[in-house]
Amino acid sequence: MSLLIDGLQYANWSEKIFRQMRKGGVDAVHVTITYHETFRETVLNIERWNRWFELHPDLIFQGRNAADVALARETGRTAIFFGSQNPSCIEDDIGLVEVLHTLGLRFMQLTYNNQSLLASGCYEAEDTGLTRMGRAIVAEMNRVGLVVDMSHSGERSTMDAIEHSARPITITHANPSSWHPALRNKSDWLLRALGESGGMLGLSAYPHHLKDGSACTLQSWCDMVARAVDLVGPTGVGIGTDLCQDQPDSIVEWMRVGRWTKTIDYGEGSADAPGFPAMPAWFHDNRDFGRIRDGLLASGMDATTIGGVMGGNWHAFFDKSFGPQVATSVRERRAAE
Amino acid sequence: MSLLIDGLQYANWSEKIFRQMRKGGVDAVHVTITYHETFRETVLNIERWNRWFELHPDLIFQGRNAADVALARETGRTAIFFGSQNPSCIEDDIGLVEVLHTLGLRFMQLTYNNQSLLASGCYEAEDTGLTRMGRAIVAEMNRVGLVVDMSHSGERSTMDAIEHSARPITITHANPSSWHPALRNKSDWLLRALGESGGMLGLSAYPHHLKDGSACTLQSWCDMVARAVDLVGPTGVGIGTDLCQDQPDSIVEWMRVGRWTKTIDYGEGSADAPGFPAMPAWFHDNRDFGRIRDGLLASGMDATTIGGVMGGNWHAFFDKSFGPQVATSVRERRAAE
Numbered sequence: 001m002s003l004l005i006d007g008l009q010y011a012n013w014s015e016k017i018f019r020q021m022r023k024g025g026v027d028a029v030h031v032t033i034t035y036h037e038t039f040r041e042t043v044l045n046i047e048r049w050n051r052w053f054e055l056h057p058d059l060i061f062q063g064r065n066a067a068d069v070a071l072a073r074e075t076g077r078t079a080i081f082f083g084s085q086n087p088s089c090i091e092d093d094i095g096l097v098e099v100l101h102t103l104g105l106r107f108m109q110l111t112y113n114n115q116s117l118l119a120s121g122c123y124e125a126e127d128t129g130l131t132r133m134g135r136a137i138v139a140e141m142n143r144v145g146l147v148v149d150m151s152h153s154g155e156r157s158t159m160d161a162i163e164h165s166a167r168p169i170t171i172t173h174a175n176p177s178s179w180h181p182a183l184r185n186k187s188d189w190l191l192r193a194l195g196e197s198g199g200m201l202g203l204s205a206y207p208h209h210l211k212d213g214s215a216c217t218l219q220s221w222c223d224m225v226a227r228a229v230d231l232v233g234p235t236g237v238g239i240g241t242d243l244c245q246d247q248p249d250s251i252v253e254w255m256r257v258g259r260w261t262k263t264i265d266y267g268e269g270s271a272d273a274p275g276f277p278a279m280p281a282w283f284h285d286n287r288d289f290g291r292i293r294d295g296l297l298a299s300g301m302d303a304t305t306i307g308g309v310m311g312g313n314w315h316a317f318f319d320k321s322f323g324p325q326v327a328t329s330v331r332e333r334r335a336a337e
Numbered sequence: 338m339s340l341l342i343d344g345l346q347y348a349n350w351s352e353k354i355f356r357q358m359r360k361g362g363v364d365a366v367h368v369t370i371t372y373h374e375t376f377r378e379t380v381l382n383i384e385r386w387n388r389w390f391e392l393h394p395d396l397i398f399q400g401r402n403a404a405d406v407a408l409a410r411e412t413g414r415t416a417i418f419f420g421s422q423n424p425s426c427i428e429d430d431i432g433l434v435e436v437l438h439t440l441g442l443r444f445m446q447l448t449y450n451n452q453s454l455l456a457s458g459c460y461e462a463e464d465t466g467l468t469r470m471g472r473a474i475v476a477e478m479n480r481v482g483l484v485v486d487m488s489h490s491g492e493r494s495t496m497d498a499i500e501h502s503a504r505p506i507t508i509t510h511a512n513p514s515s516w517h518p519a520l521r522n523k524s525d526w527l528l529r530a531l532g533e534s535g536g537m538l539g540l541s542a543y544p545h546h547l548k549d550g551s552a553c554t555l556q557s558w559c560d561m562v563a564r565a566v567d568l569v570g571p572t573g574v575g576i577g578t579d580l581c582q583d584q585p586d587s588i589v590e591w592m593r594v595g596r597w598t599k600t601i602d603y604g605e606g607s608a609d610a611p612g613f614p615a616m617p618a619w620f621h622d623n624r625d626f627g628r629i630r631d632g633l634l635a636s637g638m639d640a641t642t643i644g645g646v647m648g649g650n651w652h653a654f655f656d657k658s659f660g661p662q663v664a665t666s667v668r669e670r671r672a673a674e
Contacts, residue, residue: 040377047432095384102440
């Protein structure tokens, strides 16, 4: 069986969920460890993961590079790769990019819906693209091997990141807006540019990103996968379920509101439906990836493409993304300029 | 030529000093990166080191394990191993032990002269040994491979650490008090216990630790090395110069006073001589280790013991100290109890 990798989850983790990862044969998961937390608060979250790694070494371990995915498969465990959905964790300090990479961070979104120090979020009225600091941080992320994730960014900022980044970027959890129009989904032209640049799109199973929301059928979702493969290319598409299993609704409020406003922002929800939406019938937890694989087979997709979408493409992307960019020093690069 | 390792320096680092390390053929140095700094402040110091590593990859790189010392020799560079002289960097949070180890910390003193959350310093009137948190932290340091350093601790606390630690501890920079009585030097009985436990003593060239201070002769120092070898054993003695090259006197005040008092504490100095003392004539910087080696040869020490003292013993100690203690989980250890 080909590798199975989920490009984004933010669950209320527990031994139960780690066991479900094993039951589902999930080799690797990119987990969100921080949203609006400061650096010190993010380190507290890492400490919590360190305890889980210490308590459950038979189920999970910290992934640092692509080889760890193969190691996970060989040893019957799930490799956990850290990511941040907002740059709050680096505060205003470029030196924290390398520090967090050393602590295992492998993905960082430049924005989460709002304007950040680095770029514009998809909910801002104006998208002014990468800021001065944004360009500096992308270069530093490129240098150390921390992947730029633009899932919650505006389209211009995302295009700026694709063009400015010396290494391919990713949108870990979003769908084509031509399938389901939503501020968080991405336009066809952007997805084509992502694919041409060698980037990766992780397709979401989060109801607000789905046609017909929680009622979205597996067949409709699999047709969308085929459409995404046409747009991004067969090696540029993976899965990023955005699974928020077992989270209380207070967490979706933290995601949306953080500490940036004293009023409620409903984000993709509404005053009538402020909490987490119900997941679609065909995907509730890590044991359900087999259904997606079967759905893709039933939709007529070829086995090679399915293997890529289910994990092979993420694995190849990890392999080219997490190591240092070049072995030369700043002095050598300056001399070469 | 055998390996050359310095078990402690706290210089005002610069390209000049890194070049002197190369001229002196120094394969590895344990550098102090923090005294009274909080975790966040310690991370700022790590960021400064990361810049030096980026700017001077032909001279230095970050050492993480014993193999990096051999790599340094092979590639003509100096491996830099991080240490803390006080536990301020872990604040009141045991989870920071593993986080700082991941960031490369390899030594941590449990105290710096004063009582800490963990143990008693050598300047306290009462030494009450390891605290409750001290015992928990030593066990966690053992688990991850962060070495307990008792250079500035009281004798009872040091003995407690030797007895409580499941892995050998070190005194990275101190001399026998039977050679030169000083609160910072260690008694013969303690040094014998250190040797019997497989621990390491790094011998200091800092004038306050020397007989006759700055006027100490190389011959007297080499006679002291032979005495230390008799006490600790031929494989338990190395060098820990305590070189504070190019530091302004404001730094020795920070070391002694930190933020714990509003009055001046002169530590090993005095109101008449509050600053850094002049180094002995035979050791000014990293180019002078050859003089120490020649002095030991002239003193009649055998070549094997000299090779151990100059670096071989530290290398063997690094090899057994920096990796994880056991591969078993907390659950497995609980089950085994």
